[in-house]
Amino acid sequence: MSFDNAYESLLGHEDAHWAFGTGFSEALSGVNREFPTGVDRDALAAYCLMVGDDALILSQRLSEWCSRAPELEEDIALANIALDLLGQARMLLTRAGEVLGRDEDALAYLRDEREFRNVHLAEIDCGPGPGGDFATTIARLLVFSSWRLALFSCLRGSADPVLAAVAEKGLKELAYHRDHAAQWTVRLGDGTDESHRRMQAGLERVWPFVDELFARHRVEAALTGVAVDPASLRSEVDGVLDAVLSAAGLTRPADRRAARVAGMAGRDGVHTEAMGFLLAEMQHLHRSLPGAVW
Amino acid sequence: MTTALEIASAVRDPELPVLTLADLGVLREVSEEDGRVVVTITPTYSGCPAIDEMGADLRRTLISAGFSEVEVRLSLSPAWTTDWISREGRSKLAAAGIAPPARVGPSAAGPVPLNLVPPSRQVACPQCGSLNTSEISRFGSTACKALRRCHACSEPFEHVKEI
Structure with a gap:
C-alpha cells in the first residue's frame, strides 16, 4: 500500500500500520519451539528470564542516552545497540512465557522488581544519570558485551532450539557492540588526560559488578546441555578485557565484589537501589494505561 | 497465473524500499497449497523493527492478489547474513x-575476532x-x-x- 504523504500511513489501516507499533506478531512464530526431552521446563523459563532480562534492562539503560550522547552518531549507535538487545530480550521473554503462560509484554511490564533476574551490571546507573558519564557507559558496555558474546558463543550449542537460534543470531550483533565499546575504550584511554581519567574511573565504577557475571546459579546448574556455566567463560572474557585495557593504556582495577544480601544478587531477584527507579520509568505507561498502543 | 512466490518476491522492504524482500534475502520460503500460502521470513537483526511491517505487507499483498489464507512465519536459524543480498539487490543499492x-563468507571457527580499530x-x-x-x-x-x-x-x- 502506498501513500502520498508519510503521515497518511499512520491513520489506521490494519493493526500493524507502523513499524514501531504494538501490533507485534508473536516474536517466535514459526521458530522450532519444541522443548528438548528431559529438560526441566521451569528451570528453562527461569534461565530465559535471566538472559532475557540482562538484555531488556541494559537496553532500557542505553536508551536513556538517546538525545544526550556526546555526539549525534553516538545517540544513534547506542540506540541501535539498545534495539538489538531489545530484540534478543523479546525472543527470550517470549520463550520463558511459553512455560509461564504470560506474553512478553506481561513479563516486561507487569513483573515487580523481585521477579527480575538480570545481573546488577545491567541495571546500575552508568550515566547519563548521576551514576556515571559516557566513559562509564562504555566501560559497562565493554564488560557486558565481552561477557555476553562469550556466553552466546557457547549457547549456540544449547539443546534448546530457541536459545541456540537466538544465540547464533545475537552473536553477530554482539561482535559489533563489543568492537564499538573496545574502540571507544582505546580512544578515551589513549586520548587526553581528562578522557583517560574518566575512562579509568568508569572501569573502577563497574568492576565490583564483574564477579556476579561468572557466578554459577542453581538454575544454570540444573540445565546441563541447555545453559552455559558462566564460570567457564571467565578466562576468555579476561583475555579480551586485558587486550583492550592494554591497548588503551588503562589499568585493570583490583578485584572487588559488590555486596550481596544473604549471598543473593540479581539472579535471585535481589537488586540494587537503581532498579526500582528504572522499572518505574520503563513500566509506568503500560501500568497507567493498560493496553495502550500507538 | 502469477504464483504466490512471484507476488511475495515483489514486496518491497519498508526501510530500504529500493529492494524487494527477495533482493534483501529475508524472504526464505513461499509454499502454496489449495489457495493457502505459507511465507517464511527472517529478521536482519534481532531487534529489526521492520519485521512486523514486512509480515503485514506480505499478508496484505497476497490477500489482495486473491489468496484467502496467508500465514507468515519467522525463522531465526540460519541467521541472516548480508551475503544473502542478491546481485541485483547490490546493484539497486549502489544506484540508490x-x-x-562486501562478501563475508562462512564465519571461521574459534573465537570471534576483536577489532581495536x-x-x-x-x-x-x-x-x-x-x-x-x-x-x-x-x-x-x-x-x-x-x-x-x-x-x-x-x-x-x-x-x-x-x-
Whole structure:
C-alpha cells in the first residue's frame, strides 16, 4: 500500500500500520519451539528470564542516552545497540512465557522488581544519570558485551532450539557492540588526560559488578546441555578485557565484589537501589494505561 | 497465473524500499497449497523493527492478489547474513547511493575476532566511485547500515555493513 504523504500511513489501516507499533506478531512464530526431552521446563523459563532480562534492562539503560550522547552518531549507535538487545530480550521473554503462560509484554511490564533476574551490571546507573558519564557507559558496555558474546558463543550449542537460534543470531550483533565499546575504550584511554581519567574511573565504577557475571546459579546448574556455566567463560572474557585495557593504556582495577544480601544478587531477584527507579520509568505507561498502543 | 512466490518476491522492504524482500534475502520460503500460502521470513537483526511491517505487507499483498489464507512465519536459524543480498539487490543499492556490503563468507571457527580499530575496508563511494572513504560511525539510520564519508567528493553516504 502506498501513500502520498508519510503521515497518511499512520491513520489506521490494519493493526500493524507502523513499524514501531504494538501490533507485534508473536516474536517466535514459526521458530522450532519444541522443548528438548528431559529438560526441566521451569528451570528453562527461569534461565530465559535471566538472559532475557540482562538484555531488556541494559537496553532500557542505553536508551536513556538517546538525545544526550556526546555526539549525534553516538545517540544513534547506542540506540541501535539498545534495539538489538531489545530484540534478543523479546525472543527470550517470549520463550520463558511459553512455560509461564504470560506474553512478553506481561513479563516486561507487569513483573515487580523481585521477579527480575538480570545481573546488577545491567541495571546500575552508568550515566547519563548521576551514576556515571559516557566513559562509564562504555566501560559497562565493554564488560557486558565481552561477557555476553562469550556466553552466546557457547549457547549456540544449547539443546534448546530457541536459545541456540537466538544465540547464533545475537552473536553477530554482539561482535559489533563489543568492537564499538573496545574502540571507544582505546580512544578515551589513549586520548587526553581528562578522557583517560574518566575512562579509568568508569572501569573502577563497574568492576565490583564483574564477579556476579561468572557466578554459577542453581538454575544454570540444573540445565546441563541447555545453559552455559558462566564460570567457564571467565578466562576468555579476561583475555579480551586485558587486550583492550592494554591497548588503551588503562589499568585493570583490583578485584572487588559488590555486596550481596544473604549471598543473593540479581539472579535471585535481589537488586540494587537503581532498579526500582528504572522499572518505574520503563513500566509506568503500560501500568497507567493498560493496553495502550500507538 | 502469477504464483504466490512471484507476488511475495515483489514486496518491497519498508526501510530500504529500493529492494524487494527477495533482493534483501529475508524472504526464505513461499509454499502454496489449495489457495493457502505459507511465507517464511527472517529478521536482519534481532531487534529489526521492520519485521512486523514486512509480515503485514506480505499478508496484505497476497490477500489482495486473491489468496484467502496467508500465514507468515519467522525463522531465526540460519541467521541472516548480508551475503544473502542478491546481485541485483547490490546493484539497486549502489544506484540508490547506498554502498553494498562486501562478501563475508562462512564465519571461521574459534573465537570471534576483536577489532581495536575499525577494520580497514575498501568501500567505494556510491557517488563518485572513489575508494578514498572512511567510516564515520558503524551505526546508521537503520540497524543494517553504517555511515561513511568520501574524501574525494566530500559526500557522506550509507553502507550496508557486513554481518
